[in-house]
Amino acid sequence: MTDSSLLDDVFDKFISNVRIFKDREVLRHDYIPNRLPHREQQIRQLGEKVAPLLKGARSSNVLIYGQTGTGKTAVVKYVLGRLEFKAKEFGAPIKLCYVNCRLAGSEYRTFASMCQALGATVPFTGLSVGEVFDRLKVSLELSGTLFMVVLDEADALIRTCGDGLLYELTRMNEVLRKSKVTLIGISNDLRLKEFLDPRVLSSLSEEEMVFRPYDADELRNILAERADAAFIKNALSEAALGLCAALAAAEHGDARRALDLLRVAGEVAEREGGNVVTEEHVREAEKHIEHNRVVEALNNLTLHSKLVALSIYHLDKTGSRGAITGEIFDVYDELSGELGIAPLTQRRLGTLINELDAMGLLNAKVVSMGRYGRTKKIRLEIARSLIRDVFAADNRLGRLVDYEPHCLSKRSDRRH
DNA sequence: CCTCCACAGGAAGCGCAGGAGT
DNA sequence: ACTCCTGCGCTTCCTGTGGAGG
Numbered sequence: 042m043t044d045s046s047l048l049d050d051v052f053d054k055f056i057s058n059v060r061i062f063k064d065r066e067v068l069r070h071d072y073i074p075n076r077l078p079h080r081e082q083q084i085r086q087l088g089e090k091v092a093p094l095l096k097g098a099r100s101s102n103v104l105i106y107g108q109t110g111t112g113k114t115a116v117v118k119y120v121l122g123r124l125e126f127k128a129k130e131f132g133a134p135i136k137l138c139y140v141n142c143r144l145a146g147s148e149y150r151t152f153a154s155m156c157q158a159l160g161a162t163v164p165f166t167g168l169s170v171g172e173v174f175d176r177l178k179v180s181l182e183l184s185g186t187l188f189m190v191v192l193d194e195a196d197a198l199i200r201t202c203g204d205g206l207l208y209e210l211t212r213m214n215e216v217l218r219k220s221k222v223t224l225i226g227i228s229n230d231l232r233l234k235e236f237l238d239p240r241v242l243s244s245l246s247e248e249e250m251v252f253r254p255y256d257a258d259e260l261r262n263i264l265a266e267r268a269d270a271a272f273i274k275n276a277l278s279e280a281a282l283g284l285c286a287a288l289a290a291a292e293h294g295d296a297r298r299a300l301d302l303l304r305v306a307g308e309v310a311e312r313e314g315g316n317v318v319t320e321e322h323v324r325e326a327e328k329h330i331e332h333n334r335v336v337e338a339l340n341n342l343t344l345h346s347k348l349v350a351l352s353i354y355h356l357d358k359t360g361s362r363g364a365i366t367g368e369i370f371d372v373y374d375e376l377s378g379e380l381g382i383a384p385l386t387q388r389r390l391g392t393l394i395n396e397l398d399a400m401g402l403l404n405a406k407v408v409s410m411g412r413y414g415r416t417k418k419i420r421l422e423i424a425r426s427l428i429r430d431v432f433a434a435d436n437r438l439g440r441l442v443d444y445e446p447h448c449l450s451k452r453s454d455r456r457h
Numbered sequence: 458c459c460t461c462c463a464c465a466g467g468a469a470g471c472g473c474a475g476g477a478g479t
Numbered sequence: 480a481c482t483c484c485t486g487c488g489c490t491t492c493c494t495g496t497g498g499a500g501g
Contacts, residue, residue, distance in 0.1 A: 386491085410498080415463060416463055
């Protein structure tokens, strides 16, 4: 078979293969459906809280808690979408601004997004935070609107930058004459309160809402509803749907995960040329998602983080259960020398290890070995073969995969 | 009981890139 | 051209600490 006829085959198969999906976009997690099952109560609650805006009054600030995939963002976007629609109808001067704080990354960029929502242009760097804040105030005062700001994943911002931004925002209404600001904070972390200044907390959480995780039955309903729009009739087996719901329920009831599983399972089935999604495909999808996540994470690491991961890989194969920071530094130091690059300090290495831990690539635990000090025990959390494959394909690190570090052979024999 | 190891992890500050105003 | 700002990655310096062995 020639190359072109092979490709034709792939494309033809794809085009003629409408046997699985009707509309796969429905399964993406940024898709907001026009019904959110099992969140009617929250929709109602939030609707009641923001309704005063329609009459030109400020609404209470709201703080929303809940783990990932519990529908927080979907509910907020849904309610505010309707609010905006109603506001147009009644001519209420409402402006909305949705900022994902984790993606924005800094105070500066969070303020900048808010300015942009008001139509003010802000360079993406170069100004002081105070200057951007002033511009925000000026454009707010000029526009004379009820400004509603949604700070999604606010906990991420607070952890890195503190609560200064929130403090400024909550105080802003005291200064503004013609405009009012309302805040909706969304947090994945239930302990957010502990990080907040009491003054910020009291004004931010005038109202609070907590989103409970979905249970397996609820997830099932959610999936069934979406699947109806996403798959063609009879292309999804009841068992496959149940398995997606069960797997996601086991993982703190994450609807986002359930939807991902369903979508990828559909894609697997499609690729295999099947016309019905089975449990088998869901299992396959589960592996797929995890595999892709890890490979992508490894490939996107910086050179130094890759070296750290590789060092742990080398220590791991010596059979000892859990490398410690000092050993990792020794191996890392040697590998860096081998590549001819300057090694980072041990302090910095500790931070990199914590980052890898947070990504779920490894597991780091602080342990005390008594007389032999206090350190971190680090184990790989992913398959060794995966690290091997990814780094062997890396043109700089490739030759270090089978390298035997000297410091391993003459390692001082510490008793566990 | 105290000591003392081998670190953890906070604080401060540095040099750099990218950009603004003047 | 100059000075100022920021975020980022990093180093330097530092204080804090759980528990085995004395």
